[in-house]
Amino acid sequence: KAGVTQTPRYLIKTRGQQVTLSCSPISGHRSVSWYQQTPGQGLQFLFEYFSETQRNKGNFPGRFSGRQFSNSRSEMNVSTLELGDSALYLCASSLYDGRTDTQYFGPGTRLTVL
């Protein structure tokens, strides 16, 4: 089975721009979660989508948004980029059949904001 894929792998943007990152989950997985990893704050939960609905949200400003499509693929968008948004953005998928389930991570998208 193919793992979680994320595109693009690397991205360079300037302040004020917006960016869209894409995540394709493992086949059959319906839950997709997004995390931000920075040296200063570590790994922080952004949001989770299940069956096209946002089910959980972390403590990030409204500039961070996401969506999930009917095929479970997910995108996250960051508008009005700030220097502090430079990070590794990780996507994870899981079956989540109603019980706690294991999350499997993609390789991440490295975003650099100049």
Place this chain on the structure above:
Amino acid sequence: GDSVTQMEGPVTLSEEAFLTINCTYTATGYPSLFWYVQYPGEGLQLLLKATKADDKGSNKGFEATYRKETTSFHLEKGSVQVSDSAVYFCALILTGGGNKLTFGTGTQLKVEL
């Protein structure tokens, strides 16, 4: 709130040495516990997990036991290799609390010949 505390790194060991990375947690509910590993330039790989008290997770020679009485999930390996050099993250998910992982700060392991 829920939190995970890991020992500070980096941890530097010689090849074939014994490894322990401490992890303790605070949770309002009943969590499942995980260890993930991150190699340079890569995402997170699941190393092992335990979903209830006294469960032992194991994989690739690594082990961790879910100790509810001490709220701990320490990672151990009897004989480390240079290829084990990576950053190790302890994490929890609350049962019934949604699909949100709470991570520790990570512990960098360096194994030298």
